Amino acid sequence: MTESFQFAHPEFLFLLLLLPVLAIWKSRWGRPVAIRMPSTDDAIHVGAKTRSKIGGFLIFLGLLSFTLLVIAFARPRHGKGSTEVEASGIDIILTLDVSGSMAALDFKVDDKQVDRLEAVKNVVKKFVEQRPNDKLGLVAFAGRPYLVTPLTMDKDFVKKRVEGVKMGQVEDGTAIGSAIASSVDHLRDSSAKSRIVILLTDGVNNSGSVNPLTAAEAAKTLGVKIYTIGAGTRGEAPMPVQDAFGRTHLQMSKVEIDEEMLKEVASSTGGQSFRATDTDSLEQIYDSINQLEKTTRKLKKYQQYDELFLWFLVPGLLLLLLELVLSQTRYRRLP
Structure with a gap:
């Protein structure tokens, strides 16, 4: 009996190469702090950053959910099987x-x-x-x-x-x-x-x-x-x-x-x-x-797979939903 871990569609993993691009794009064009200050003196310390800490947390949630969803689409699975050698x-x-x-x-x-x-x-x-x-x-x-x-x-x-x-x-x-x-x-x-x-x-x-x-x-x-x-x-x-x-x-x-x-x-x-x-x-x-x-040489191969994509799909969707909910409720941008 042999065991192995593999991806049914490993080509989807190439999408993970987009993670640095998405991180840079979100950090530059993501949600800015939307509070207007009455004077520039009051904004000296706040304006030093164009991002809020909460904005960074939301970016992390988005990138993590993207990673988990990509892995889910690649269909990770655990294989259990055996190989029999037939007499020649x-x-x-x-x-x-x-x-x-x-x-x-x-x-x-x-x-x-x-x-x-x-x-x-x-x-x-x-x-x-x-x-x-x-x-x-x-x-x-x-x-x-x-x-x-x-x-x-x-x-x-x-x-x-x-x-x-x-x-x-x-x-x-x-x-x-x-x-x-x-x-x-x-x-x-x-x-x-x-x-x-x-x-x-x-x-x-x-x-x-x-x-x-x-x-x-x-x-x-x-x-x-x-x-x-x-x-x-x-x-x-x-x-x-x-x-x-x-x-x-x-x-x-x-x-x-x-x-x-x-x-x-x-x-x-x-x-x-x-x-x-x-x-x-x-x-x-x-x-x-x-x-x-x-x-x-004649081989008979028997293989059975346990699909693992749900272990990545469900958390990925939940994190994506969490990011959407937080960005529209508690951490919503002020007008």
Whole structure:
């Protein structure tokens, strides 16, 4: 609920610029003291002023009533209302690989070597901020998928849940087909005009009971578009491993990503496939998807006004009437 004060016709307020002109005009041409003196000697002190004190008071009443009437004509009002943001019509499930291979240290954040998952989380949080009008959900997967957060408009909550995603929370593996099926299932009951899955993985499908292409066919049938991202350098990447004494050291490991399968999954559903070999390319990919799936902000505004002009009109008319009555009765000019 928002509150505001405004004038329905603010152009009338320009009339207030006439106040100095009216004040000068009334002081020069207003009602003079009308008592004639029998001699100039008696009029030395009285004639020093061309205005009586009462005349100044009447001028003040006139100018004040003029001010109040002008404000009344400008129609001051107090607004009470609210603004609702409609969903853009796009529901997005972010599907993130959290298998053990995401620990490979082939990405950088702020010139610091980090693992793939850490880099992905930073980029995904930025993407979430760029979708203020969409519903977003998060599915993570390794040997099996699990729901991190359902579809929601609460972006702060989504970013917090993204930050909390870790490796090792389920059995290891890369169940890409099951992850697609699970993500699509969470969009099944969505009434959005457009439903999207953004799948990021750094491996090949080696777990789960669902073939990725079969899951993609189900997504196509339900009208769900899938964007796929293969993350990781080409060739080999440094992977932290522990020796028999519990000490951690880096070991170069081969990077295996089934790019052909990811391309087929994406193209069969009307989406696109990308490959991210570093943090910069990963950011560019999410920026590209953000541009491809543009949304338009829709607002519903509800406003109710309490008119306040009577609070100025009535006192203005009363002061004007008072000035007229006083000038024609008690403070009437003597003939």
